[in-house]
Amino acid sequence: MVNIPSSIDDTVPAAEVEDVELYHPHSWWTTYVFSQDAKVIAIQYSMTALAIGLVALVLSWLMRLQLGFPGYFTFIDAERYYQFITMHGMIMVIYLLTALFLGGFGNYLIPLMLGARDMVFPYANMLSYWLYLLAVLVLVAGFFVPGGPTGAGWTLYPPQAVLSGTPGGQDWGIILMLTSLILFIIGFTMGGLNYVVTVLQGRARGMTLMRMPLTIWGIFTATVMALLAFPALFVASVMMLFDRLLGTSFFMPAIVEMGEQLQHGGGSPILFQHLFWFFGHPEVYIVALPAFGIVSDLISTHARKNIFGYRMMVWAIVIIGALSFIVWAHHMYVSGMNPNFGFFFATTTLIIAVPTAIKVYNWVLTLWRGDIHLTLPMLFALGFIVTFVNGGLTGLFLGNVVVDVPLSDTMFVVAHFHMVMGVAPIMVIFGAIYHWYPKITGRMLNEIMGRIHFWVTFLGAYLIFFPMHYLGLLGAPRRYYELGESAVNPPSAHDLNVFITLMALTVGAAQMLFLFNLIWSLRNGKEAGGNPWRATTLEWQTPTTPPPHGNWGKELPVVYRWAYDYSVPGAPEDFIPQNQPNSNRLSMENAS
Amino acid sequence: MAVVLILVLVAVASVLFHLLSPWWWTPIASNWHYIDNTIIITFWITGFVFTAVVLFVAYCVFRFRHKPGNQAHYEPENKKLEFWLATVTTIGVVAMLAPGLFVWNQFVTVPKEATEVEVVGQQWLWNFRLPGANGQLGTSETRDVTAENPLGINKNDAAGLDDIVIAGAELHIPVDKPVKMLLRSVDVLHDFYVPEFRAKMDMVPGMVTYFWFTPTKTGTFEILCAELCGVGHPQMRGTVVVDTAEDYQTWLQQQQTFSQMMASGESMTVN
Numbered sequence: 054m055v056n057i058p059s060s061i062d063d064t065v066p067a068a069e070v071e072d073v074e075l076y077h078p079h080s081w082w083t084t085y086v087f088s089q090d091a092k093v094i095a096i097q098y099s100m101t102a103l104a105i106g107l108v109a110l111v112l113s114w115l116m117r118l119q120l121g122f123p124g125y126f127t128f129i130d131a132e133r134y135y136q137f138i139t140m141h142g143m144i145m146v147i148y149l150l151t152a153l154f155l156g157g158f159g160n161y162l163i164p165l166m167l168g169a170r171d172m173v174f175p176y177a178n179m180l181s182y183w184l185y186l187l188a189v190l191v192l193v194a195g196f197f198v199p200g201g202p203t204g205a206g207w208t209l210y211p212p213q214a215v216l217s218g219t220p221g222g223q224d225w226g227i228i229l230m231l232t233s234l235i236l237f238i239i240g241f242t243m244g245g246l247n248y249v250v251t252v253l254q255g256r257a258r259g260m261t262l263m264r265m266p267l268t269i270w271g272i273f274t275a276t277v278m279a280l281l282a283f284p285a286l287f288v289a290s291v292m293m294l295f296d297r298l299l300g301t302s303f304f305m306p307a308i309v310e311m312g313e314q315l316q317h318g319g320g321s322p323i324l325f326q327h328l329f330w331f332f333g334h335p336e337v338y339i340v341a342l343p344a345f346g347i348v349s350d351l352i353s354t355h356a357r358k359n360i361f362g363y364r365m366m367v368w369a370i371v372i373i374g375a376l377s378f379i380v381w382a383h384h385m386y387v388s389g390m391n392p393n394f395g396f397f398f399a400t401t402t403l404i405i406a407v408p409t410a411i412k413v414y415n416w417v418l419t420l421w422r423g424d425i426h427l428t429l430p431m432l433f434a435l436g437f438i439v440t441f442v443n444g445g446l447t448g449l450f451l452g453n454v455v456v457d458v459p460l461s462d463t464m465f466v467v468a469h470f471h472m473v474m475g476v477a478p479i480m481v482i483f484g485a486i487y488h489w490y491p492k493i494t495g496r497m498l499n500e501i502m503g504r505i506h507f508w509v510t511f512l513g514a515y516l517i518f519f520p521m522h523y524l525g526l527l528g529a530p531r532r533y534y535e536l537g538e539s540a541v542n543p544p545s546a547h548d549l550n551v552f553i554t555l556m557a558l559t560v561g562a563a564q565m566l567f568l569f570n571l572i573w574s575l576r577n578g579k580e581a582g583g584n585p586w587r588a589t590t591l592e593w594q595t596p597t598t599p600p601p602h603g604n605w606g607k608e609l610p611v612v613y614r615w616a617y618d619y620s621v622p623g624a625p626e627d628f629i630p631q632n633q634p635n636s637n638r639l640s641m642e643n644a645s
Numbered sequence: 646m647a648v649v650l651i652l653v654l655v656a657v658a659s660v661l662f663h664l665l666s667p668w669w670w671t672p673i674a675s676n677w678h679y680i681d682n683t684i685i686i687t688f689w690i691t692g693f694v695f696t697a698v699v700l701f702v703a704y705c706v707f708r709f710r711h712k713p714g715n716q717a718h719y720e721p722e723n724k725k726l727e728f729w730l731a732t733v734t735t736i737g738v739v740a741m742l743a744p745g746l747f748v749w750n751q752f753v754t755v756p757k758e759a760t761e762v763e764v765v766g767q768q769w770l771w772n773f774r775l776p777g778a779n780g781q782l783g784t785s786e787t788r789d790v791t792a793e794n795p796l797g798i799n800k801n802d803a804a805g806l807d808d809i810v811i812a813g814a815e816l817h818i819p820v821d822k823p824v825k826m827l828l829r830s831v832d833v834l835h836d837f838y839v840p841e842f843r844a845k846m847d848m849v850p851g852m853v854t855y856f857w858f859t860p861t862k863t864g865t866f867e868i869l870c871a872e873l874c875g876v877g878h879p880q881m882r883g884t885v886v887v888d889t890a891e892d893y894q895t896w897l898q899q900q901q902t903f904s905q906m907m908a909s910g911e912s913m914t915v916n
Contacts, residue, residue, distance in 0.1 A: 131876045206873045212850060213833035218768045218875030306851025307787040309797075309831045311768065314788070322834060322849055356709075358717035362727055387836065389828070389847045389854030392753040396746055403742045410734040411727070417698060418726075420705035422718035427648055427710060435648070435702060439655060442698050446691035449738075453745035455752055456683050459670075459843040462836060462871040512651070519659060523668035528840030530871045533879040539867055541840050545667050620717035627716060 065259040065611055075171055075603055087183075089175035090602045091160045094182050096493070098156030101182075102149050103568075105189050109144035110561050112137045121554025123535045131534040132220040135204030138532065140195070142207030143230070146336065147237060148189055150478060154343040155241070155279065156185060158485060159248050159272045161493070165592035166269050168257025168610040168632070170603045173250045177243045184240025192233040200224025206532060208333075211304040211325050212317075215297040218310070227297060231290040238283045238290075248276045257591070257632075259612030263367065264631070266590050266616040267360060270367050271346020274374040275339045281378070282335035289328035296320070326388055330381035337474050338377040342370055344481040345412055348434050350616070351484050352416055354588045355431035356423030357627050359617035361415045369408040369415075376405045386457045395454040402452035406445070413442055424620065424627070428586070429503040433484030436511040437477050443515075444473025447522060462532075465525025468518045476514040483510070483567070490571075491585050495598050496578030502570040506563050513560035517553050524549065589628050590616050652703035656696045663692065674841035674862040674887065676823075679748040681843070687741050694737070752844070755857045759823040762816070765796050766828075766835035766848045769877030771868060772796055773816045777807025777902055787831050787850065797831065798903050806904040809897070815884045816868075819893040823859040836872035839885060847872050860887040 078084040088094060116137045119129045129137075160178070164171050172178045195202030204220030205213060205227060217223040221230075252273045256265075265273075292303040296317070304325040305317035353360040360366060382390065382398040416438055425431065447469040451457045460466065483506070490498050525531075528541035536542040584593040596606040610632040618629040673681060709715075763774040763782055772795055776782050783798055783805015790797035795812050798805045818824055828837055830848040838845040846856040868883035888896060901909070 131879070135873075135876060204876070210834055210873070213873065213875050216833060216875070218833065218877065220876065222875075308833075308850055309767070309787055309790040311832075312792060314790070318788075319851075321851065323852075356717065357711075359719065359721050361720070362722050364722070365727055387846050389849045389852060392749075395749050395753070399742065399745060399749065403738050406738050407731060407734050411731055413698065414727075414730045417702055417705065418723075420702060420709065422720075423705070423709050424715045424717040425706055425710045427706070432648070435652070435706070438702055439652070439699055442695055443659075446695055449691055449741055450684065450687050453683065453687065453741055455680055455745050455749040456687060458752070458845060459677075459680055459684075459840070462838070462845070508651075512655075515655065520662065520666070520668070523662075523666055526670055527668045528671055530838065530869055532873045534876075535879055537879070539869070540671055541869075549668065617721070620719055622719055 065613065068258055072609060073170070076175060078602070084602075087179060089171070089179050091164050091172045091175070091178060092493075092600065092602075092604075094178055095157050095160035097182050098152055098160060098185065101186055101189055102153040102157060105144055105193070106149040106153075107564075107568075108193070109141045109149060110564060112141040112144075114558060114561055116141065117554040117557040119534065121551045123537075132201070132204060134534045135206070135532075136202050136220050136226070139204050139206055139209075139230075140192075140202050144192070145475065146207065146340070147234070148192065150340045150474070151241070151279070151336070152185060153482060154340060154478070155248065155272065155276060156182065156244055158268075158343060158347065159244070159276065161489070162268055162592065163248055163251050163272065164255070165492075165595070165600065165604060166266050166590050167252065167255060167260055168591045168605070168612060169251060169255040170605060170609070172247045173255050174243075174247050178247050181240045181244035181247070184236055184243065188233045188236035188240060191229055191236060195221070195226050195229045195233075198225035198229065200226055203227040203230045205230075208326075208329060209293070210329075211293060211296065211322050212306075212308055215293065215305075216308075216310055228294065231294045231297075234290045235287060235294075238287045241279065241283060245276045245280045248272065249280070257610050257612050260591075260631075261612075263364070264612060264615045267346040267349040267363070267366055267370070268343070268590075269346065270370050271342040271344070271349075274370050275342040278335045278342070278374050278377065279339045282332045282339065284332075285328045286332035289325055289332070292328075293325065323385075323388060323390055326385055327382070327390075330384045331378075333384065334381040335374075335377045337470075338373060340474050340478050342374060344437070344478040345370060347485050348437050348481045349412075349416065349419075350590065351430045351434045351481075351488055352419050353617055353619060354488075354586050355428050355434070356420055356425045357619045358419055358423035359619055361418040361421075362411075363615065363617060365411060366415055369412050372408045373405060373412075376401060376408075380405060380452075383452050383454070383457070386454050387461050399452060399454035403449065406449060406452075409445060413438070413445070428487075429498070429500065429507060430484040430488040430586075432504070432507045433480045433487065433511075436507065437480040437484065440472055440480060440511075440515065441477035443519065444469060444471075444477055448473060459528075460525055462530055463525035464529045464531050465522050467531045468521035468525060471521075472518045476518060480511065483507070486571075488586065489592075490574070490578075491581030491598075492592055492595075493599055494575055494578070495581055496574055497581050497585065498574045498578060499570050502566055502573075506567045506570065509563035510560055510567075513556050513563065517556045517560065520549055521553060587626070587628050589618055589630050591631055594630050594632050646707075649703050649707040652699055652706065656699040656703070660692065660696060663688070671840045672862075673843060674860060674864065674866065675843055676859040676861055677752075677843040679751065683741075683744050683748055686744060690737050690741055752856070755825050755855070756823045759825040759857050761825050761827055762818060763796075763827045763829065764816075764837050764848065766830040766832075766837070766870070766874075766881075767795070768832050768875055769870070769881035770813050771816075771837075771881070771883035772813060773811040774798070774903075775809040775811070775897075775900075777809055779804060779807055782827070783808055783903070785829070790831050793907065795831075796829075800907070806902065808903045809900045810903050810906050811900060812906075815886055817886045817888050817893055817896045818860055819890050820860050820863050820887050823857055825855055825857045828854045828856075833874045834872045835870050835874050835881065838869045838871035839866050840869070841866050845871050863887045863889055863892075
């Protein structure tokens with residue numbers, strides 16, 4: 054242990070516990086497959102999430118082909134269309150975005166950015182991944198069982214989700230979907246408790262909470278929220294499974310289905326919606342907060358400037374996290390719940406706009422008077438700002454209860470949530486992969502392929518979803534296999550749908566280039582060195598790159614400063630790593 | 646520089662698209678032009694913010710992009726600026742929320758003189774019921790639904806016998822008279838949605854939901870189902886005709902009451 058005299062920096066407390074010995078793998082299997090190393094688990098999570106995400110991408114192509122060219126592709130019938138949209142939505146929200154941000158980035162970055170050797174419960178962390186993989190396999194199994202996967206829409210609203218008029222309702226589809234969600238939540242809880250305890254207990258000496266990078270604040274807050282929100286989805290899934298399999302009536306009132314009286318009675322379909330959205334709204338921020346955190350660090354690093362208003366940013370994350378638990382019924386303004394709830398939920402929803410807007414201001418004020426390097430992570434961060442501001446502002450339409458009435462259940466909603474929790478967070482995911490790939494592999498991703506990928510993805514996605522709002526404003530309802538003859542489907546709207554479909558195919562194709570780049574650069578990328586972006590945070594200060602099991606070699610890092618000492622006046626370089634003792638000491642040393 | 650130009654283009658093209666696009670709401674046919682006005686206010690405020698932020702980012706990239714020798718300014722916080730930005734944002738939010746809640750209050754306050762019209766959804770068609778001569782609807786129950794009585798109207802409730810039942814056909818309502826739509830479903834969630842009326846509401850089995858509006862224009866309008874209700878969801882269409890008072894009376898005279906319907910149903914089974 055290095056003993057640092059308190060005269061030099063008295064803000065670093067003594068170590069409270071001895072450095073712990075990690076489990077050392079003995080074989081190839083325990084090193085790379087059943088690994089307890091958070092970094093390996095992170096890569097397993099990420100690759101599984103990207104693989105299932107690819108399925109979701111193909112599903113989106115198929116549904117866009119139907120909407121752009123209705124009737125052309127005879128294999129896409131109404132049943133399949135609804136199965137495609139349902140699986141696309143659920144995969145993207147849960148199995149890709151949640152898994153990638155928390156299981157992927159959370160696992161990789163929490164120990165490294167905090168100066169820890171690993172998560173505090175490595176074994177539970179490993180189980181978390183294997184349960185996630187099992188959940189994904191159960192989900193995919195839906196495609197191969199009689200009746201196919203459920204076509205109830207990703208919101209799975211009963212009673213239709215468990216009735217015969219919906220694909221998979223009386224077959225295997227809905228059962229597999231609910232089972233998969235239950236497995237996912239059990240697996241997530243194991244990982245999630247790990248992330249929370251590691252952030253609270255596993256930080257290096259000197260890494261106070263208010264010195265943590267915003268990436269960690271975002272992931273940490275999102276994990277706490279997920280631990281509170283997912284149980285609502287868990288119980289809703291169990292209750293619906295009971296309704297479907299055991300004949301209970303939690304969500305099932307008296308029903309006459311196709312002329313036949315069912316044996317259910319007394320249940321409430323709206324109860325499910327409350328449970329679903331009590332999970333579902335925080336879920337939006339479970340995806341958004343890690344993105345907020347990561348993009349703050351990308352902007353700061355690549356603009357060579359401290360994040361503007363760090364403390365305000367931390368509080369904004371925490372306040373958004375807390376408020377997001379009392380806004381859920383803004384998804385239910387026209388659900389038939391007591392309309393007086395509208396006053397409360399519209400108010401809380403619009404209040405959330407204030408801390409969110411502050412975050413946007415602080416991002417753009419970080420650019421102001423910066424030294425902006427237009428690297429790939431920076432480009433994606435700029436793409437995030439544009440798409441997030443756009444998608445966030447249309448949220449003010451839908452959150453404002455009376456404005457929501459004509460727009461809810463239309464393509465406006467589809468456009469809004471894709472922009473704000475699809476495109477914007479995915480911009481951050483790409484930016485983050487371009488940013489941290491050099492740490493993970495030791496090589497840079499190819500710049501030219503990256504730039505093509507960025508421009509096609511950013512502009513293409515904007516061209517898909519910006520005009521789509523206007524279809525909704527026109528009145529086109531969502532979840533329509535075909536609109537046919539209607540006042541809300543004039544010939545011009547059909548032309549727009551063709552355009553959107555062509556854009557969707559193009560943007561999808563650009564992702565193939567990205568995947569190719571990921572593989573190609575493993576061998577052919579430029580050597581990165583340990584800290585190619587000249588960044589301050591701890592993961593860039595590891596003794597070797599990629600970092601080995603245990604991350605830090607013999608000695609754990611000690612933290613002397615916040616994560617944002619970029620372009621400090623008088624400093625010899627435009628960044629000072631977090632583990633570098635303070636500048637007084639430096640200047641004293643230089644002077645002597 | 647390409648980055649700057651494209652960012653400016655995104656902002657400008659978005660505004661131009663909004664102003665010039667042919668895709669705009671259908672001509673309104675109800676009293677809810679207040680909703681349209683609130684949408685317009687929201688478009689102005691959000692459009693301004695979007696354009697300002699994107700152009701500001703473009704300017705920052707233009708002015709502060711890396712050149713050799715540049716150094717970023719070091720300024721961790723600026724409390725005054727943050728305070729002002731938060732205040733201005735709060736004012737903007739209030740400017741949208743206040744008219745929104747004001748109109749919502751009207752939306753949830755049903756006028757006393759509104760006549761009741763019942764809509765009953767089933768996979769995948771629309772049925773309707775109007776109060777008969779006594780001016781009130783009889784009770785109903787999903788358990789009472791049969792092939793002859795698709796709405797499940799209670800046969801033992803005298804108030805329901807004169808109700809007018811329109812099974813799977815067009816609904817007519819008189820112009821300029823407020824109506825309270827009472828919404829029921831006998832199977833799954835549906836949603837009564839006429840784009841020209843602006844209002845919509847889910848129909849939930851096991852409960853009665855409602856909304857009100859005043860049709861202000863005569864004509865024929867399409868009813869769409871706006872809540873996913875199974876594979877037939879896109880085919881679940883209906884028609885509502887807004888009539889002048891005279892046309893409405895003519896139409897009303899031709900409709901069957903519940904007791905007439907039951908009688909003809911029985912005579913059909915006898916024959």
